[in-house]
Amino acid sequence: MSLDQATVDALQRFVEKSNFAQLGGIVTDLDGTALHEDAGRIYIPKPVELGLKKLHDLGRPFILNTLRFPLSVLRTFGRDWYGVSNSPIPTVTLNGSLLGYVTKTDNDEMAFAEIAAFPLPAGDVDGVLDRVAEMVDGGLKNLLLFYYPRDWKMGEIIWTPVADRVLHVKERYVSASSVTAVELSKLREQMHQEEICMIFLLVDVPHEQLMAYQHTQRSNFFTASGVDKLFGAQRMAEKFNLELGRSVGAGDTELDRFLKGAGLAVLVGSLQLEFKGLYETIRLKDSFELGDLLFRLAGMLNRGA
Numbered sequence: 001m002s003l004d005q006a007t008v009d010a011l012q013r014f015v016e017k018s019n020f021a022q023l024g025g026i027v028t029d030l031d032g033t034a035l036h037e038d039a040g041r042i043y044i045p046k047p048v049e050l051g052l053k054k055l056h057d058l059g060r061p062f063i064l065n066t067l068r069f070p071l072s073v074l075r076t077f078g079r080d081w082y083g084v085s086n087s088p089i090p091t092v093t094l095n096g097s098l099l100g101y102v103t104k105t106d107n108d109e110m111a112f113a114e115i116a117a118f119p120l121p122a123g124d125v126d127g128v129l130d131r132v133a134e135m136v137d138g139g140l141k142n143l144l145l146f147y148y149p150r151d152w153k154m155g156e157i158i159w160t161p162v163a164d165r166v167l168h169v170k171e172r173y174v175s176a177s178s179v180t181a182v183e184l185s186k187l188r189e190q191m192h193q194e195e196i197c198m199i200f201l202l203v204d205v206p207h208e209q210l211m212a213y214q215h216t217q218r219s220n221f222f223t224a225s226g227v228d229k230l231f232g233a234q235r236m237a238e239k240f241n242l243e244l245g246r247s248v249g250a251g252d253t254e255l256d257r258f259l260k261g262a263g264l265a266v267l268v269g270s271l272q273l274e275f276k277g278l279y280e281t282i283r284l285k286d287s288f289e290l291g292d293l294l295f296r297l298a299g300m301l302n303r304g305a
Contacts, residue, residue, distance in 0.1 A: 003292055007282050011293065014248075014264040014280040015300050024247040024263060025240065026055060026062040026294065027233050032252040033268045034064075035077070036287040044080050047291020054298035056085045063236050065092040065229050065251075065258055067221075069198075070100065070112035070152035072175055078102050078110040088113065090240065094148050095255065096232025097197035097223045099239075112152045116235060118227045119150050119195035128199050128222050129188050135203070136161045136184065143203045144169065145187075146176075150195035159187050198223050221255070233258035245278050248297070250290055266290060 003011075018024060028034045036045045052062050064081065066073065070093050073081075081089050081102055088101035091112070100114040132145055145159040155177030160169055163181040170179045182190070199222040229251075237244045249262025252269040259265040265277030268284050275281070284290055 003289065003296060007284075007293070008296065010280045010282050011264070011297060012300065014277075015297070018246045018263045018279050020060070020246050020248070020263065021301050023243045025060055025237070025242045026052065027065050027237070027244065027247055027249045027258055027262065028062065028290075029229075029251040029253075029256050029268075030064060030066040030068060030073075030077070032287075033250050033256075034287055034290065042076070044077060044084075045287050045291050047288055047295060049080075049084055049291070051291045051294025051298060053084050055294060055301070058298060058301050060298075060301070061085075061090065061240060061242070063090045063092065063233065063240075064102070065096075065233055065236075065256075067093075067095055067229075067255060069094055069148045069156055070098065070102075071155040071177070073102060074110040074112060075175075082110065090115075090236050092229065092232035092236055093152075094198040095221055095223050096228045096230070096235075098148075098150065098152065099232060099236055100152075114150075114152070115239060117150045117195070117197060118224050118231075119197050120199065120222065120224050122192060124222065124224065125191055125196055125199070126188070128201065129184065129191070132161075132201065133184055140203065143201065146200040146202070147191060147196050148198045148200075150197050154194070228257050229255060230257040230261050234261065248294075249277070251275075266293065 034048050035042050056062060073091060082104060088103040091102050092099055097118045099116045100112050103111055103113050105111050135143060141162050147157050156175055158169055158173060158176045158179045160166060160181050166179050166181050201220040233244055244261045246263045248264045248266060249259045250266040250268055251259050253271060259275035262277050263279045265275050265281045266284060267273050268290055284293065
């Protein structure tokens with residue numbers, strides 16, 4: 001698979017105009033972008049691995065920017081990502097609310113080392129729970145609340161208002177550390193005992209039922225005000241003396257808002273995203289083409305482009 005000439009030309013212009021070689025890095029989403037799914041198997045394509053490794057060897061770091069929670073990253077691809085650079089990997093998790101490194105312990109186990117966290121204020125947590133209470137009191141039972149504490153070892157916790165659904169939810173969401181159906185008052189008490197970085201509310205009901213609840217959608221992500229993947233990318237870039245505006249950003253959904261702050265925005269997949277890079281914007285079919293682009297970018301740096 002090879003890139004078309006228009007894509008190569010846009011990449012060349014970005015390298016020439018942006019000073020990427022001294023001030024830029026790679027910021028990439030995972031699922032649907034740097035990861036490929038085939039028949040239920042999700043993996044890092046070899047071209048992505050080779051491209052990132054070559055750029056890393058040339059002094060251009062990469063930052064992972066994902067909606068996933070740290071335990072999910074560690075359990076699935078942590079060792080593989082670490083193997084690309086053989087050094088701790090800067091990682092933005094939970095929609096920009098928890099920043100850290102994917103790293104190894106002295107016992108050769110994968111771990112997450114926090115750099116910074118931006119938890120939800122207690123009032124915001126209460127606001128989400130008030131909304132949930134309104135829906136439950138109104139008869140909506142087919143909803144799930146996922147929450148992610150700052151303590152990354154706690155992982156993903158899911159709450160359902162229906163005790164009989166706990167086993168079903170456990171079987172469906174095997175990534176969860178625990179599934180609970182405690183009373184809402186108890187849930188509120190438990191959540192206030194932790195710093196919560198992100199809440200995800202999933203409502204599985206017909207659209208006409210949702211219309212009765214203002215501002216409610218089938219899926220809602222809640223972080224502290226102003227915190228998202230763009231915010232997380234900017235904070236992480238600052239810590240590495242990188243400039244996001246001179247970096248490559250790659251993503252595939254509307255949540256990948258860091259693309260609009262990147263020098264080169266690489267839009268992967270079929271969604272017609274409106275993000276534009278500060279210098280150039282490139283559209284690619286899949287993660288394999290992203291790997292080709294990264295490898296081509298490394299070649300341009302190697303030649304002193």
